[in-house]
Amino acid sequence: MRFYQTVPQHDLTYSDVFLVPSHSEIGSRLDVSIAPQDGTGASIPIVSANMNSVTGARLAASLARRGGLGVLPQDMHLQDLHAAIRWVKEQPVVYDSPLSLAPEQRVADALRCVPAVEGHGIVLHDSNDRYLGCISAARLGTALPDAKLGDLLHGPLTAIDADDVTSARAAFDLLVAAELEFAPVLHHGTVIGTLSRTSALRCTIYHPTTDVNGRLKVAAAIGINGDTARKAKALAAAGVDVLVLDTAHGHQSAMVTALRTVASLKLGVPIVAGNVVTSAGVTDLVNAGADIVKVGVGPGAMCTTRMMTAVGRPQFSAVLESAATARAMGAHVWADGGVRYPRDVALALAAGAASVMIGSWFAGTIEAPGQLLTDSGGRLYKESWGMASTKAVHDRFDRLGAYDLARKTLFAEGISSSKIYLDPLRPSVEDLVDMITSGVRSSLSYAGAATLPEFAERALVGIQSAAGYEEGKALPVSW
Secondary structure (H helix, E strand, O other), rough: EOOOOOOOOOOOOOEEEEEEEEOOOOOHHHHOOOOOOOOOOOOOOOEOOOOOOOHHHHHHHHHOOOEEEEEEOOOHHHHHHEEEHHHHHHHHOOOOOOOOOOOOOHHHHHHHHOOOOOOEEEEEOOOOOOEEEEEHHHHHOOOOOOOEEHHOOOOOOOOEEHHHHOOOOHHHHHHHHHHOEEEEEEEEEEEEEEEHHHHHHHHHOOOOOOOOOOOEEOOOEEOOOOOOOHHHHHHHOOOOOOEEEOOOOOOHHHHHHHHHHHHHHHOOOOOOEEOOOOOHHHHHHHHOOEEEEEEEOOOOOOOOHHHHHHOOOOHHHHHHHHHHHHHOOOOEEEEEEOOOOOOHHHHHHHHOEEEEEEEEEEOOOOOHHHHHHHHOOOOOOEEOOOOHHHHHHHHHOOOOOOHHHHHHOOOOOOOEEEEEEEEEOOOHHHHHHHHHHHHHHHHHHOOOOOOOHHHHHHEEEEEOHHHHHHHHHOOOOOO
């Protein structure tokens, strides 16, 4: 990456910079590869943050199906992490994970899981796990909230036979021919997944992140205190594909010790550690055994670290310096936090990040943990909170006694409750992935880069004023 006709005199955020177009021989944005090449096996440079309100098993599976990687949070109890890893490994790779409910449940129950939009739906099973039928999510929007789901089933069972799905294109054509937007996929009478026209189309574009056995990959985080060796070995035994050692201040002795301990186990999976924002921090963590270093202190939407402590660093400069050091040492960095638009993801990659970790942006999606809630104006949202907040502390240390928990809570910081609204046009994490990767692919084509390493080498970056940043925003209404 080179700065265009300027030399920065201070640290920069993503809003401070922009990409300058260069001569390109890239014919189409689909001609570029955005695989991170960081040893994780991902095919898109997107990682979901290990936050309780962001990454659960369902979002991790959805993201891996499209080539990204989900990181389960360390606040989950070990047995719950084990169960979540197993669940992801059991999910279909080609089809979407079915959302199964009972016929006795109400429409209101279903609408807490999925909004009334096209391309989504639920499948019904009885108490003996026998398939009864499916209901499109759009149909839920026209039914009474207290109606039983079973009463909405009419006519013959709607489904696609897996034997008829010879390719993603064939699946799309089957749905079109049947005039369906959503349908379950059955194999010998058993639901093995669901499919929509959009998900069939996505299968022709994305390459899933899978392990050597063809199952979806998933990452999980652990803290640096306690018996890290036991936790790491337990997660590796459960089948985790990437281990993340995570703490707010990664450049400390406790992190180095924990990292050396886990690296010495030789578990055969990439090790990620963080967070840091300097070359020195990257050097220490890579020397201790990290394959990937997480970069970012304070840029997250739910984080109050900079306002509470004055600690942190503008994210673009932090990634730029850290990535250069990691690259020289044969390691990689993930840019963690601070992205609000696809442009920010592209800029992080231009600065040298292998992947970009996204938190709150993904919290307001169908697949994120938690139920869909409705505000007084009828808008759908999910709750999100910072990982150093009072709520997160209570979740993390819920097995402590009242006194010890009170001491932990006394110094909590961060936002304990925030409404992250679903985008009506992009309610799914996959919709956001479409938007982000579309922008990133175009960024590579503007730079004349066919791969992410080429992009980090060829990118021309300029520095702009606040007015320049505002000029780049679309107007919501006419002037």
